[in-house]
Amino acid sequence: MRNLVVSGYYGSKNAGDEAMLAAMLEVLSDLDPKLHITVISADPEDTRARHGVDAVSWLDITHILQLLGRADLLISGGGSLLQNVTSRRSLYYYLGIIFLALTVKTPVMLYAQGIGPIRGRLACALTRHIVNRVQLITVRDHGSLAELSRLGIRRPRIEATADAVLAIHPVDREAGRLILTANRAEGARPVVGISVRDWCGWTQYKEALAQAADEIVRTYGARVVFLPMQFPEDVRAAESVAARMQEPYTVLPGEYTTAELLSLVGNMDLMIAVRLHALIFAGVMGVPLIGISYDPKIDRFLDSIGEQPAGKLDTLTAPVLLAAVREKWEHRRAIRQHNAALLKKQRGLAARNAELAIELLEK
Incomplete structure (x- = not known):
């Protein structure tokens, strides 16, 4: 059984982000039903009940580091995690989780992310330094490709895909x-x-x-x-x-x-x-x-x-x-x-x- 850790804006009662997580879990589980997935969440209890997966508090850094040490992959995404327009602090938090994974030599994938806008010299430099060390980046639009290029992020494999929610199955009305x-x-x-x-x-x-x-x-x-x-x-x-x-x-x-x-x-x-x-x-x-x-x-x-x-x-x-x-x-x-x-x-x-x-x- 392979262990996957997912980092994103989950457990905050945002329907779009919860839909992203639901779509991600749905498609990943279709491809590999034996995956063990743990989600870093603002409300672990809600995430467990809503999605049927293990969850850990986004503030429990010690536990997160332990999970990352045992994980086969960290997925960061989807959504607009790497930007500092709606929140300056969140950019550093999500970069910090990626940095922890890299520190314990766990591969990292940015999953269907919408990159930017990222403003400020420090924010751009830190993003470039950390994100250039991940293994794989998929972005949900070509504007995000342009933002990666502007930031000087070119080392990982990069592919333009689409927003994760678009993979979710339609439901009955x-x-x-x-x-x-x-x-x-x-x-x-x-x-x-x-x-x-x-x-x-x-x-x-x-x-x-x-x-x-x-x-x-x-x-x-x-x-x-x-x-x-x-x-x-x-x-x-x-x-x-x-x-x-x-x-x-x-x-x-x-x-x-x-x-x-x-x-x-x-x-x-x-x-x-x-x-x-x-x-x-x-x-x-x-x-x-x-x-x-x-x-x-x-x-x-x-x-x-x-x-x-x-x-x-x-x-x-x-x-x-x-x-x-x-x-x-x-x-x-x-x-x-x-x-x-x-x-x-x-x-x-x-x-x-x-x-x-x-x-x-x-x-």
């Missing part, structure tokens, strides 16, 4: 229908999902989203449903947008599993999202999507499936967003078929991450 029914959002009307987050204390984009949501209800007779990807923060963000609306809306108030969120998204006729993994969930479930960019990772994902953001978060206006909605609404059947073909390729690239990890283990 019944669980989502039950949740919508429980929140009085059932019925024959079309459903437009909105996934929003707070960012930098800005409020202008919330006004634009509220105006657009009202017009969607009036024009298309649709039901607007706000979907939280990070609990409870996104519930509060959704409520602050909804409070600016005049038409009826539904804010889903709960903390949902990856399967439940996928099922919910599958019941949408259109998904409008600031959150990256709400967009990816829409892709997995074959739902037309509209992305609003606040970070290069949004632009990079949309570019990978031939899409562009409807606007930037700091300059978003209701007319611009509604123009994107009209385009998607009028051609949503054709868009479903077009995106399905593009995402089929992306699913193969996402599975490639696990295949490369197994190859590295076998070496």
Whole structure:
């Protein structure tokens, strides 16, 4: 039995990151059912219950070092771990875990990571020094390849794949229908999902989203449903947008599993999202999507499936967003078929991450 340790932003009630872990475990276990996997988590108890794997606290450095000493491979990823825009300290933490693995001579793979932006001389130099010593890097987009090149990281084998979540299997829509029914959002009307987050204390984009949501209800007779990807923060963000609306809306108030969120998204006729993994969930479930960019990772994902953001978060206006909605609404059947073909390729690239990890283990 081979031992694998996984480091990432897990156990923090972020649906996108939990979906990444679920997809990673799903594909790795398909390829090698005998793998023993331990996850470094902010909430080990939640990770054990949610994913059925061993877990250790991200603060228990002594235990982590012992695990790494016995491990056959450290996987760092997926997601945007190596960046210092949303948090300066997290970059040094994830680099520190990689450094510990290298210290005890455990091979390291960066798995489907979105690299950067990394700013500051010290941060760039430290990243270059440590990451150039890992064995394998897969990145989820070509923008991350460019960031690696800018940083001077060229020694490991590097391959562009796709976000790990894209490898996850689509789910049945019944669980989502039950949740919508429980929140009085059932019925024959079309459903437009909105996934929003707070960012930098800005409020202008919330006004634009509220105006657009009202017009969607009036024009298309649709039901607007706000979907939280990070609990409870996104519930509060959704409520602050909804409070600016005049038409009826539904804010889903709960903390949902990856399967439940996928099922919910599958019941949408259109998904409008600031959150990256709400967009990816829409892709997995074959739902037309509209992305609003606040970070290069949004632009990079949309570019990978031939899409562009409807606007930037700091300059978003209701007319611009509604123009994107009209385009998607009028051609949503054709868009479903077009995106399905593009995402089929992306699913193969996402599975490639696990295949490369197994190859590295076998070496």
